[in-house]
Amino acid sequence: MKKEENEKEIKMSVKFSRIRILETWYNSGPWNMALDEVLMDSVNQCIPTLRLYGWHPSAVSIGYFQSMDEEVDVKNCKHMGIDVVRRITGGGAVLHESELTYSFITKIYPQNIIESYYWICDPVVICINKLGFDAKFVPLNDIIINNKKVSGNAQTRKKNTLLQHGTILLDVNVEKMFSVLKVPSEKVKDKMINDVKSRVMGLNKTFEQVADNLKESFSEKFSAEIIVDNLTVEEKENTKRLVTEKYVSNQWNWKR
C-alpha cells in the first residue's frame, strides 16, 4: 500500500475511547451558534464532543460569507418571531425549525476536507438508515434519500480544531422557508417552492428517535463509549458572553 493510501486509511479509521455527548435541547439561534464556538475552545485533545440540539424560537442562520440583507427577509422574521444569526461556517441560509441539529467538535480529524465531511457524515447516514431509510452521503456536504436532501452540513477549522454542524430534517415547511428567505424575483417564487419541495424531505420522526440513533451511530463508528455530560459553568458563562458580544450584534450578523 502506498504511503498516502495508508495514511488515508489510518485517518478514516480513527477510533476514540470516549465521546462527550451534550444534549442542549432547544435554544435561540445566537445561543446555539455561540455555544458551538465555545465548544471549539473547550474540547478535549482526545475526546470529541457531539452536541445535539434544536432551535427555539425558530431561526434563520446564514453562511459565513452570505449577506444578511441579500438572503433574509429580516422584517418578516421579526414579525414571525424568528431569530436571525450568522454562522461561523460557510454554505447557504437555513430555516431551522423541525429538525435535529448536531455539532461534532474534534481535534483529531482527516486534513482533507472532503474526506473529513465523509468521515463525520458517515455516522449520520448510519443513523438515518437505522430509522428505515436508504440514505447516502453526496459530496461535498449533503445527505440524500432517493435524490432528496435530508441533511446539510458545514464545517470550519480553527486552532487545530474542526467543528462540523449539520441539520437532520424532521419535517419541511417550504412555504414558510420562502417567506423568510429572499428569492431573486416574485415571478420565480412558485417555481422555486415546487423545486425545493421535490428536492428536500424530512424524516417524519421525533427529535428523540433521531437523537438516540445518532448517539448510537457515532459510538459505533468510532468504537467509542458515549459519556452524556452537562455544560460546565465556564462554558455557560462564555456562551452567554459570546451571545452578547458577537452573535446578537449587528457588527457580526451584518458583517457582509
Next chain:
Amino acid sequence: MVNRRVRNIHKSKKLIRVLLEYDDYTKIINSITITGDFFLHPEESLDELEANLIGTKLEKDAVKQKIEKCLNHSEAFGFDSESMTDAIIGCLCGIKLRI
C-alpha cells in the same frame, strides 16, 4: 473621476454575489464585497482577497492573477478562480447602482 457602483450575481457551483465600486475612467477597483453560499477554508482568505483586489484594474487577467495569488493556500468549494473572475468582471455589465 467617476465612481461607479455596480453589482453582479454569478452562478457557479454556488452563487457568488459581487458589490463593486470602481473608477469608470481608469477601471480601478475602489471597493469590493463578495458574498455567497460557497465554502472557503480558511474563511479569512476572503477578507484578504477583497483587500488585495482594491487597486486592481478590472481586467480579466489582472483579476484572475490576484485571485490565484491570494487563494493559493486556501481551499474553495463552490467556485474556482475562473468563476470568481467571471463574477467580478461581470460587474462591468451588471446592475448599475446609484451612489
